[in-house]
Amino acid sequence: MANPPYYIGCPSWSENAWRQSLYPEDAHSSEFLRLYAQVFNAVEGNTTFYARPKDSILQRWAQVLPEHFRFTAKFPGDISHAGDLREHLTAAEDFLQLLAPLGARAQPLWLQLPASFTPNRVGELATFIDALQSQALGGRSLAVEVRNMGFFDKGEDERRLNRLLLDRGVERICLDSRPLFSCVSSDAAVLHAQSKKPKVPVRPAALTQFPQVRFIGRPELEANDSFVEQWAQKVAGWIEEGRTPYVFLHTPDNVQAPDLARRFHRQLMTLLPGLPELPTLERGPEVEQLGLL
Template sequence: MTSLPIRLGLTMWSHNQWQQSFYGSGTKPAERLEKYTQVFHTVEGNTTFYATPNNHTVRNWHAASHDNFKFTFKLPQAITHQQMLKGCQAQLKDFMHVMAPLHERIGQWTIQLPAAFSPADLPTLQKFCALFPPNFPLGVEVRHLGFFAKNDDEKRFNQWLMESGIDRIIIDSRPLFSAEPNNAEIIDAQKKKPRVPVHAISTSHNPMIRFIGHPEVDANLEFFAPWLSKLPQWIEQGKQPYLMVHTPDNVLAPELALALYQQLQQQCALPNLSTFPVNDGDNQLAMF
């Protein structure tokens, strides 16, 4: 797995409703990360956005993963949202110290910024990113529409990302917002997820797409069609894209990720994903 053309992942590794469809019925919660890493190559680290884990938890994550797996943890919201990247050097240092056992398994540290963070705040972002060593794997997700205006502000932002080797995280929420708001999960997701234009630009080596899907797996294929040409193009250029797959409740996120990956396999040479752990168990039982 050391030379994967693309890394496929989900927004989480632990979901109670994956017990029968993905992990296998006997899987304990503490075993879920290890089983997840048997199939997927990366994961969004949303948990660190809400709270910094303790040292014991971080060591457990290290023990349950492997060297070819990459986490993409989000910086804490206390830094990105509450302090808007200002006056937070001590907090950042403390967070990075706690996460130190996993540093070699980080594909990207995600700086997710609130919609209030505008192009006028770019100098703050630049100053904040200067706190990291050169070539540190950073990705920035912006939500203010000023960063999508195709004007000098966006050009200035993209140019700085390219010069700094920082990836611009791409949100594709079109499938989600095409869904009828006919249940609580869809309504909640449509309230919380950003609805921003899709600018398919790669500013560094690991462009990340957060594909926020429709609850019906097949309904996503039309929306994914443009990525069937863009992702192979990036791979051909020597980049290693990250594809993160969501659904409103994430119950069928593993199945959607597999379906999209199989579509990509028809366009470029990609290794097969490992079988879902639940099916590995079925195959073993069938031998007896």
């Protein structure tokens, strides 16, 4: 989808287990991003939350990613999770400069805030956003994810946040973890995901032209279908309004994330006639004979 009505992807591109479903079995890990970008047109930039990539790595990403691709780079945790945001403006500007080789592909920039970021810090967030928009964003879009329950009370605190973002053209990232938390399981991957992922109410915001959705699915793909159908309806509606949504599909250990993404896209195809299939990478005759496609 080089001229996409929407962006779709997974939380990463570097899962070795995807050799069983997405990548050729003999693919080297250094090829994963290039191969991933032949199927999906966006990826969550989780890697930048944990560490700043080296210049050489960014140059390599820039070489393999097509211009239409979107890398939703996350501000590093030592900016978003380390106290007053205003004290990290220089670090944030340096981070954005680091991403320069990716150009417009590095957007929207994601600011994921911890549960400790409470509504009484909204003024701090406003100052941070204003400073970035005036100096460092360079026209790239920005999206914010909040996790403190005070922002989900449908009261003045939530309205104040939404007004702040709306006025500045900043999107509010929607996390839907309902499928994950509807799962009763003793599986270690499920339990780990349930211990780490936020359990917050769903807020399908569309404050800008670029709504952002993170969907955390169950390990049994078909068990996600009712949720997938709801989101396909919502995303189709946004597209028909002229918006360009971003949708990222997770599973507890993300081994099946590409399969869940395809499942979502197929459902969206039933609502948007003419939407093309996602490409399928050549897997080789041996894989086809084994029925792994």
